[in-house]
Amino acid sequence: MVVRLRSQDPRQPEPGRHGGARANQLALQEAIKELIVQRGLAPGSLLPTEQVLARELEVSRHPLREAMKALEALGIVDIRHGYGTYVGSVSLGGLEAGLAFRSARSIKGDLSDIRDLLEVREVLETGLVARVLDQFDQIDLPALEEAVAEMERHASSGEYAPDADLRFHETLYQPLGNALVLDLLRVFWRVFHAMDGDLPREQADPAVIASWHRDILEALRSREEPALRRAIGVHFHAIRARVG
Structure with a gap:
């Protein structure tokens, strides 16, 4: 060559x-x-x-x-x-650093890059709803329950539990067996979490955040695709409201 x-x-x-x-x-x-x-x-x-x-x-x-x-x-x-x-293993570290920089710059501007990032994450997660339900028997429901319960325990003291939040989303999509999907979800989540305190509107009450995840879990248990898609949509609609 x-x-x-x-x-x-x-x-x-x-x-x-x-x-x-x-x-x-x-x-x-x-x-x-x-x-x-x-x-x-x-x-x-x-x-x-x-x-x-x-x-x-x-x-x-x-x-x-x-x-x-x-x-x-x-x-x-x-x-x-x-x-x-x-x-090498070709991690997504470069993508994460680039998105973090663009998001930080966007906070000082019109927030368009942040809105775009949220849209991509929402499209990814809602687009996988049918596949998640297809793998229902492989989903670790006790782990999801524990993540939500941890968020609720912290919320009772007025605290947000970010680790439990991320663990919930990782557990939900783990059965798909798609490592790239999980890596992308982690990148999107970490980038948004890092700039969370700099967004123009305050984060939702921890109890409300916990309730979003409780609703997603209950919709999952119902095994009804429209209900699960709607619950995930509500979750992202509330997040988008913070950036207009």
Whole structure:
């Protein structure tokens, strides 16, 4: 596999030299990703040594190291000094950081990015209602009950229980067996929770928040799709009201 880099021939200068260098670097990163995919390397697999990769990709070691650092930041590779470079697990940390930044910026503006984030989360959760009911027998109802009960106990003292809130949503969608869905739910939840205190309108009373989750649980127990969809919708409608 050869990386198709932009011409470095001084007799053929290109406008925007820095742009050309960036294009070369991006091409190299894409070549490394393609190598991982083409060879079917799973997360945790050891990549060829730097010397071997440089020879296979026909690049020098310096741009190769820069490419590896960029891919490590994305979680695509895991550089273990003294041991080698491995295929990474590709977490959603970059997505979470980007959404957190956009949301923080949105608080100082028109809140549109925050509203968009809530809409995506709502579409994701309500869109999975039918699948959740299909997996009803696999749902850990006692764990959901305990999460709601914990929220109610804290609410009796005027306190919100964020850990129980997140655990409720994780438990609800766990039976789907979709790790990406759970990761996305955690990202959306954590981003919104981090900016919660900076939103223009106050959070709902903890007892009301607990009641939303109690209603979702009871609708789930009824195994009626319209009721469950409606209960989840009420939950998000109340959240959206905080950002207009």
